[in-house]
Amino acid sequence: MALPSLYWYIPLLAILCNSLLTYSSSPFSPGHSLSKRSSISVDSKYDNLVSRNSLFTAGFFQVGINAYCFSIWFTEPLGKNANLTIVWMANRDVPVNGKNSKLSLHDDGNLVLHDADQSIVWSSETKSTSGLLSLLLEDTGNLVLRQPNADPDVLWQSFDYPTDTLLPDQAFTKNSEMVSSRSTANFSSGFYRLYFENNNVLSLVYNNPEITSVYWPPPYETTWAAGRTTYNNSRIAKLNSEGRFKSSDDLRFNVSDFGMRRHRIMKLDSDGNIRFYSLVDEKDGKKWEVQWQAFSSPCKIHGVCGPNSLCTYSHETGRKCACVPGYEKKNLTDWTYGCQPTFKPCIKGVVEDYVELRLVEFYGFDNRYLENRTLQECKQICLKDCNCKGFQFRYFNDKGYYTCYTKNLLYSGYQLDFKDSVYIKLPKKLVLSAQQTFISGSSLSCGPDQIIPIQRSYEKKHESSSLKVLLWFAYGIGVLVVLFALTFFYIAFKDSSTTAKSYFPISSGFKRFTYSELKTATRNFSEEIGRGGAGVVYKGKLSDDRTAGIKMLKEVNIHQGEAEFQAEISTIGRLNHMHLIETWGYCIEGKHRLVVYEYMENGSLAACLDSNKLDWGKKIDIAIGTAKGLAYLHEECLEWVLHCDVKPHNILLDTNYNPKVADFGLSKLFDRGATENSSFSRIRGTRGYMAPEWVFNLPITSKVDVYSYGVVVLEMITGKSPLQMLQLGDGSSGGDQTLVEWVRGKIREHIGSTNGTWIEEIADGRTSGEYDTRALINLVNVALQCAEEDRDARPSMSQVVNNLLHPGFED
Ligand SMILES: *[C@@H]1O[C@H](CO)[C@@H](O)[C@H](O)[C@H]1NC(C)=O
Ligand SMILES: *[C@@H]1O[C@H](CO)[C@@H](O)[C@H](O)[C@H]1NC(C)=O
Ligand SMILES: *[C@@H]1O[C@H](CO)[C@@H](O)[C@H](O)[C@H]1NC(C)=O
Ligand SMILES: *[C@@H]1O[C@H](CO)[C@@H](O)[C@H](O)[C@H]1NC(C)=O
Ligand SMILES: *[C@@H]1O[C@H](CO)[C@@H](O)[C@H](O)[C@H]1NC(C)=O
Ligand SMILES: *[C@@H]1O[C@H](CO)[C@@H](O)[C@H](O)[C@H]1NC(C)=O
Secondary structure (H helix, E strand, O other), X not given: OOOOOHHHHHHHHHHHHHHHHHOOOOOOOOOOEEEOOEEEEOOOHHHOEEOOOOOEEEEEEEEEOOEEEEEEEEOOOEOOOOEOOEEEEOOOOOOEEOOOOEEEEOOOOOEEEEOOOOOEEEEOOOOOOOOOOEEEEOOOOOEEEEOOOOOOOEEEEHHHOOOOEEOOOOOEEOOOOEEEEOOOOOOOEEEEEEEEOOOOOEEEEEEOOOOEEEEEOOOOOOOOOXXXXXXXXXXXXXXXXXXXXXXXXXXXXXXXXXXXXXXXXXXXXXXXXXXXXXXXXEOOEEEEEEEEEOOOOHHHOOOOOOOOEEEEEEOOOEEEEEEOOOEEEOOOOOHHHOEEEOOOOOOOOOOEEEEEEEOEEEOOOEEEEEOOOOHHHHHHHHHHOXXXXXXXXXXXXXXXXXXXXXXXXXXXXXXXXXXXXXXEEEEHHHHHHHHHHHHHOOOOOOOHHHOOOOOOOOOOOOOOHHHHHHHHHHHHHHHHHXXXXXXXXXXXXXXXXXXXXXXXXXXXXXXXXXXXHHHHHOOOOOOEEEEOOOEEEEEEEOOOOOEEEEEEEOOOOOOOOHHHHHHHHHHHHHOOOOOEOOEEEEEEEOOEEEXXXXXXXXXXXXXXXXXXXXXXHHHHHHHHHHHHHHHXXXXXXXXXXXXXXOOHHHEEEOOOOOEEEOOOOOOOOOOOOOOOOHHHOOOOOOOOOOOHHHHHOOOOOOHHHHHHHHHHHHHHHHOOOHHHHHHHOOOOOOOOOOHHHHHHHHHHHOOOOOOOHHHHHHOOOOOOOOOOHHHHHHHHHHHHHHOOOOHHHOOOHHHHHHHHHOOOOOO
């Protein structure tokens, strides 16, 4: 079409007339657009530009006392506080005065933001002689400076200069960057930046005046392992309105409410995490709900707690920062400043010593890297160096020795699954007191090796008075748990100053179903798709057409109250990982307890192994995916995330044979296994896959899952069921040989001969496809390590993932 449509003329004529009549004197209401020689004033909110669909507004937004920024926001306010969702700001670091400040479109085509004293705070730096030049707020939220019939048509647009938010269909390009705001209340530029790095990878960097450090994709992973590519230099990323994100570096995913017609934003939050939100209706107004986030363990985001501090995280309490011993918080209201020493370092004559922090890692800033040293040697080296604040002391299994990394800065410290310790250098007189206060600070008591054994009060069959006491005790604890949970929610909702207020990071769609809904969905529980110790799973179709697996739990513990069930299940529902089955909801009604999961087209790994459907490529991918899912569960550092029943029946496969771990977190909901085999009634788990700890009544840690995982992998490779081997015995060597012993035996028989011969002997001959001998040998070796009798000799799940992705490297 050559002629501009009528659509264009009406507002333009109106504006032309208007501006002729009113120019430079009284304020007028431009509505959708602003023409040359007119302006938007901070004094009148009637000057605001509104998009034609009314979704977006552009105008002056108050950021402080008498401080305003020219911004674009969603017109409709959210929730009780009526907060606005800002999507763009013009120079947010210099707010303007609440009187006489103006955004003007000058005659020369420049769009300029003036403060009250006429100083220029921001400008578009554009030039145009076109009389038709106008500023328009489009329905997408894009503020556009357009000159119809001239070239280029678009002179400037806000979509080219995102602040911390990306809207659907807004292209993020090689020239774009997003910078987080300082905090949820302070809109000025913070320390986190999203951009296309020189290697073409979309990256996040923490950048404060002191340090710069890239933390996403994770620096310890290769680009390839993080699922990215460096080869495509077009450097463009976009979120579409359906909820699909696609970047030229191969990062692509669908957010969890993909396909639903909702308003969406992608935001680099002030805590350094990228989150995708959708606007959902709630009883007390609309809310932004998280549909995807880059980090589920926020402690891995660099700089979150500032220097000299330690980040801890749990689902219940969220992220917490604490100063390392001997240091104190620098700014009482702001953690980004971190902690400062309470002592003067390196004074002549002051004796220095160390405090050990177990299971802690500080990332980077290694002054020196010294292999094969004793603890004593490391201590001496650091003592002699005035810049040394402490050191990381790490054991390497493959090399059989310790290495120390001396640190000149203590940054990005977090507590996780690292076996090693950090030693902090302090004046001797501080060491003793520091040790006591810090350890009793209890935030450090949660490590995978210090998990409290799961209570097993149901061990005794016949009722005794002590059992009664125990039951009452458990009941009492239950009540306390509920009270605690209620208090927690009350506090969390009342005062969530540590987290963003209007954002509730709950995965979408998690809901409570009625029994009759589920009865209809499953056509009266007619199609059974699985059966296990915990209950029967039925296929069903929900009212929104999603296909679901619906598990009806068997006879529930009597003191498993509704509130407890609900608390557990909603924690499970919040877990979100591509290798964990997604929980969509639950049902509690009378004695019925049901859990609703996503449906997996290819059923369980057990069934696929039976029917011999998997080739070698799929088997290896399944081994890696399952390890990732379990590593995610364990990383959260909570007791209930132990799976305790890893076996092929609990690993489900989607259309693409992607594995997802199912049935996690249920160990507390249901005394699994008790009904399956009475001689093992004390024990959770399944015969053949169970770690020796269960039998020997040793403390139960995450290493029980590691063991079971090892057995599952060996089963996939050999095609032999560990249970059958126990029952039949293996003819060739006779007796009660386990699968693990059988594999070890085969390897031993081939000692001395060249590598690869044993792998041919144990690899399942019925499996189709080629295999990479080295990859398979590595997988068997990792599986055997997992299945070590001694739980301390087993790697953690995250080490397993690492070993599978980077064979040959440890940690
Ligand atoms: C926001 O943070 C910046 C940078 O730290 C600071 O200069 C400014 O005073 C803060 N603004 C408000 C309103 O607190
Ligand atoms: C690079 O990425 C762009 C955008 O995603 C895509 O259109 C293009 O086909 C990619 N190029 C190659 C060579 O893969
Ligand atoms: C997102 O969903 C669409 C439509 O269902 C599908 O074609 C696409 O492959 C999905 N993308 C990813 C990355 O899962
Ligand atoms: C602490 O930080 C806040 C916010 O950045 C700032 O306004 C305040 O002045 C700081 N206080 C001190 C003592 O540095
Ligand atoms: C480590 O150092 C010790 C003592 O210096 C030495 O005996 C040992 O061989 C070294 N180990 C390795 C693997 O280099
Ligand atoms: C929402 O508005 C209230 C009151 O104006 C303010 O105290 C609070 O910080 C705002 N929350 C966010 C997340 O901006």
